[in-house]
Amino acid sequence: MAATLPSLMDDDPGYSKAFQAFLDSSTEHQSVKTFVEGPLRGILGRIGKGKPTLNVIGVGSGSGEMDLEIIRQIQLRHPKAKVDNEVVEPSSDMLVKYKDLVSKTSGLDHVTFTWNNMKTTEFEKTWKERNPKKKMDFIHMIQMLYYLEDPGAAVLFFRSLLRKNGKLLIILDTGDGGFAGLWDAYGAHFGKRQLNQGITVENMKNFLDARGITYQSYKIPAYVDITKCFIPGDEKGQHVLDLLTEVKEFSKTAPPELREAVMTKLRSPDCSQEVDGRILFNSTTEALVVDPSPRTHHPCCSVS
Numbered sequence: 001m002a003a004t005l006p007s008l009m010d011d012d013p014g015y016s017k018a019f020q021a022f023l024d025s026s027t028e029h030q031s032v033k034t035f036v037e038g039p040l041r042g043i044l045g046r047i048g049k050g051k052p053t054l055n056v057i058g059v060g061s062g063s064g065e066m067d068l069e070i071i072r073q074i075q076l077r078h079p080k081a082k083v084d085n086e087v088v089e090p091s092s093d094m095l096v097k098y099k100d101l102v103s104k105t106s107g108l109d110h111v112t113f114t115w116n117n118m119k120t121t122e123f124e125k126t127w128k129e130r131n132p133k134k135k136m137d138f139i140h141m142i143q144m145l146y147y148l149e150d151p152g153a154a155v156l157f158f159r160s161l162l163r164k165n166g167k168l169l170i171i172l173d174t175g176d177g178g179f180a181g182l183w184d185a186y187g188a189h190f191g192k193r194q195l196n197q198g199i200t201v202e203n204m205k206n207f208l209d210a211r212g213i214t215y216q217s218y219k220i221p222a223y224v225d226i227t228k229c230f231i232p233g234d235e236k237g238q239h240v241l242d243l244l245t246e247v248k249e250f251s252k253t254a255p256p257e258l259r260e261a262v263m264t265k266l267r268s269p270d271c272s273q274e275v276d277g278r279i280l281f282n283s284t285t286e287a288l289v290v291d292p293s294p295r296t297h298h299p300c301c302s303v304s
């Protein structure tokens with residue numbers, strides 16, 4: 001099986017289209033929203049208590065739907081506070097959609113948005129020059145660590161920015177879901193650049209546990225209806241397939257034997273179950289709500 005396939009991430013509008021097709025066929029955003037309105041609500045109520053401004057960073061925010069859900073909950077829990085929201089997103093296409101969503105959403109008068117059209121590595125550099133002392137109340141990295149060369153380093157950097165009651169939210173696929181089933185079997189064939197595409201929440205827990213970093217975890221059940229992926233020429237189905245494999249135009253660019261093997265795997269119990277004639281890919285994720293570093297509290301020089 002040939003190894004070098006075109007990466008979806010190299011095609012900004014293509015990625016954006018594929019992600020939208022994925023969201024349209026998936027319960028992922030609804031499931032994350034339920035988590036934000038459920039367990040995360042109480043957690044957001046305890047960050048930044050009494051502060052006039054809550055500082056937030058969205059990392060890999062995409063088109064901003066989940067960011068605005070989180071901001072809405074923060075505003076409900078802290079009605080008198082302003083929100084200073086930094087967005088880190090390298091895709092210009094995604095940022096255009098995010099800004100459009102902001103312009104159509106009411107109730108954001110007390111929120112300021114700073115748009116960082118860049119990758120996390122560049123953000124880290126500019127942040128250190130721009131804001132060496134600024135501390136954050138809430139930082140989220142939702143379904144984005146797969147795209148980083150060094151996810152662990154990014155997690156440690158963003159965690160280091162938290163105030164003492166701050167929290168870092170990480171959401172990743174579980175190790176027993178469809179993505180792990182697919183990527184464990186064929187990830188090596190999908191492309192050379194997505195070094196961490198196969199990362200799961202279990203890998204991240206091991207990383208945090210090894211460093212004695214504490215967190216709470218919450219399962220977020222979700223599925224993607226991939227029935228259309230099996231209809232030859234169905235445009236939406238092909239976009240979803242591109243997103244699942246992170247390969248640009250997978251149906252056209254993958255060698256036939258890889259394509260066949262992937263399609264068989266996708267409908268196998270390792271990835272999916274069939275319900276009423278629909279093929280439902282298990283895209284369950286898990287949220288880790290990571291605690292900040294314990295700081296020695298000294299009245300003269302507390303940074304929180």
Ligand SMILES: C[S@@+](CC[C@H](N)C(=O)[O-])C[C@H]1O[C@@H](n2cnc3c(N)ncnc32)[C@H](O)[C@@H]1O
Binds near residue numbers: 065066121141143
């Ligand atoms: C699967 S999408 C998730 C978007 C959003 N968090 C959500 O859940 O709807 C992953 C996002 O990570 C962004 N991304 C990719 N590489 C990145 C990097 N190096 N630094 C920051 N974000 C990145 C992508 O552009 C994309 O918007």
